[in-house]
Amino acid sequence: MIKKFLRNCRKPQGWMGRFTVKGMNFGHAVISEWGLSRLEISNDARVLDIGCGGGANIERLLRMCPAGRVDGIDYSEESVAISRKKNSSAIGKHCDIRLGPVSSLPT
Ligand SMILES: C[S@@+](CC[C@H](N)C(=O)[O-])C[C@H]1O[C@@H](n2cnc3c(N)ncnc32)[C@H](O)[C@@H]1O
Numbered sequence: 001m002i003k004k005f006l007r008n009c010r011k012p013q014g015w016m017g018r019f020t021v022k023g024m025n026f027g028h029a030v031i032s033e034w035g036l037s038r039l040e041i042s043n044d045a046r047v048l049d050i051g052c053g054g055g056a057n058i059e060r061l062l063r064m065c066p067a068g069r070v071d072g073i074d075y076s077e078e079s080v081a082i083s084r085k086k087n088s089s090a091i092g093k094h095c096d097i098r099l100g101p102v103s104s105l106p107t
Pocket residue numbers: 009010011012024025028032050051052053054057073074075076079100101102103
């Protein structure tokens with residue numbers, strides 16, 4: 001069970017993957033907000049969140065760059081689905097979230 005959980009942290013899959021991704025959105029909030037608060041980022045910046053998980057950081061970055069765009073990529077179908085849902089109002093405008101490995105970024 002612990003091995004399965006750890007595998008899901010690396011690549012969330014199935015029901016446990018969905019649970020893990022939602023847990024990461026919640027559990028990483030404090031450290032993510034601290035990390036992002038250290039960035040000097042212009043409001044029209046273009047940002048790519050690699051391994052975007054459940055999309056909570058994309059949501060934060062979209063607030064930080066209202067005149068820019070924030071895209072995400074993740075190789076987990078569960079992560080991409082949750083991330084797209086979380087950022088649905090920005091998708092197609094200032095945001096695109098793609099499924100795939102970071103080793104072959106789409107052009
Ligand atoms: C530990 S989670 C972190 C998620 C998010 N960045 C956060 O801070 O909450 C790692 C995420 O990176 C993704 N990931 C890991 N290796 C990847 C790779 N080579 N290409 C694309 N996504 C990857 C996983 O699917 C997972 O959703």
